[in-house]
Amino acid sequence: MTDFTDRSKPDILCVGSVLWDIIGRSTMEMQRGSDMPGRITRLPGGVAMNIAMTLARFGMRPAVLSAIGRDPEGDELITACGHLGLITDYLYRSEDLPTDRYMAVEGANGLIAAIADAHSLEAAGDKILRPLIDGPLGTEAAPFIGPIALDGNLKLALLDDIATHPAFAGADLRVAPASPGKAERLRPFLTHGCGTLYVNLEEAGLLCQTTFTDSKTAADVLLSRGAARVLVTDGGQSATEADASGARTQVPPRVTVARVTGAGDTFMAAHIAAKSRGEDRDTALASALRAAATYVSGEPPL
Template sequence: MKADILCIGAVLWDIIGRSNSHMERGSDVPGHIVRIPGGVALNIAMAAKAYGMTPALLSVVGRDAEGDELIAACDRLGLVTETVYRSDDLRTDVYMAVEGGNGLIAAIADAHSLEKAGDKILAPLAEMPDWSGPIALDGNLTLDLLSQIAADTAFASADLRIAPASPGKAERLIPFLTHPSATLYVNLEEAGLILHAAQPDAASAANALRSRGLHRAVVTDGPRAAACAHPGGVVTCAPRQVMVTRVTGAGDTFMAAHIAAEVEGADPDTALTRASEAAATYVSGDTY
């Protein structure tokens, strides 16, 4: 199976607790708890597959029972898993989140195996010297590895698409501000952290990132207008207003839809509109 997009980063199990109740610190409410395949790179891959692409995963998964289950699940989804590094001494990573009717309450990402594996996950790239498709990176990689990729001449002309994974990891993406062909996908808070200054809206944030040297910036702002600042200017799109029933993975779905639209030849305005619609559909989906 030949891939047309590489997804590099977290491939793990998501444990998500969801409730329709408004929650605060200390809340104890009824809801549903599920375990599903997740991680930023895997979320992007699953969404890209749904949009007709064939993603290959570059990550680490342990040779434990959880890892065997996860690889089997990815295989059933039609993802390329031969590129995943299977470790004998690192366990399969896991992410845990609690979501209420008022959004994400708290989350913990245990991606220590991904961090410890380091550049071993990039080994399959040596067999792809002529790769010209998009490469989706996520900020769960260490700052050292992200900096290495940003400075590597092998990636100088690559179509890099980067997501921070969470606000707490947003500053790891600063090395890509001067990369000649990188696109950052961030929300308004993450943009402010990278810029070290709060931004009033997505368009302002996207333009500010471009002024720092970034090739292209795509900034979302929840139910408010998203923006894409590119060498030809800036476009914005107000997302469809929906009832939010889930949030984990929404940004990854947005990013995958945007990439898929552009691979199909969509212009900046159309690609942003499709991505915004995909995210709206995702967050309004049925809860588990």
């Protein structure tokens, strides 16, 4: 069992993409081919990174497991992680793979387009899991005990292995698809009936090969397809948390949308943090929706 008496030890692991987000935002509505004034920023990002950053703000001690190049961008990213309170001791640093990047364009009407370049993470494969399989975080005989947040930037074969690997048998797996285009990578967690899935309405539809009009219906169908537990969000309309014991649906607070990239990651992290504080299911869902709405409005989620 992992020893958490040392404050330098993580109490949650965030496994997946840790990269640079390059985001262009305009205050005007945009369409395909639009050329508008705005701001372009470069910030630490990636699904695992976004979740870890939010968890740290909520007072948890997250460690990130990912692949980062031994290039100047990677060195800068490691430094940024440290400033944000993240534990980076277990990262895989590659000599020949560049640090990954994500690029998005957002307008007043939301996300216009995005490209996630996570090729280095995919190429590294199970190398990023060595600290969980061969120590120091855990082994097959003494698996890590605690929550692990996974993102769908990992390849399908690796996610399938994680769903059944003895080294993850003691973990509370929390899984996000990273993007609708990678939603089907979460299928092993339906097949094996393990973990908690955090998906939006579109991602739920892709996983179930259908189209949903509300979060409650999507959650019910995901459970019928084998999911152990799900949280389905539908933007500003509703969110549903469900497992075999029942479901609860809530409507998020109404806010003016200032940004969208990272909102789902904030929701997931806030929900994990709320459960770690001992909040009941209804209160935890409300806390997560409030944090996500605050983030979307342009404010920090605290």
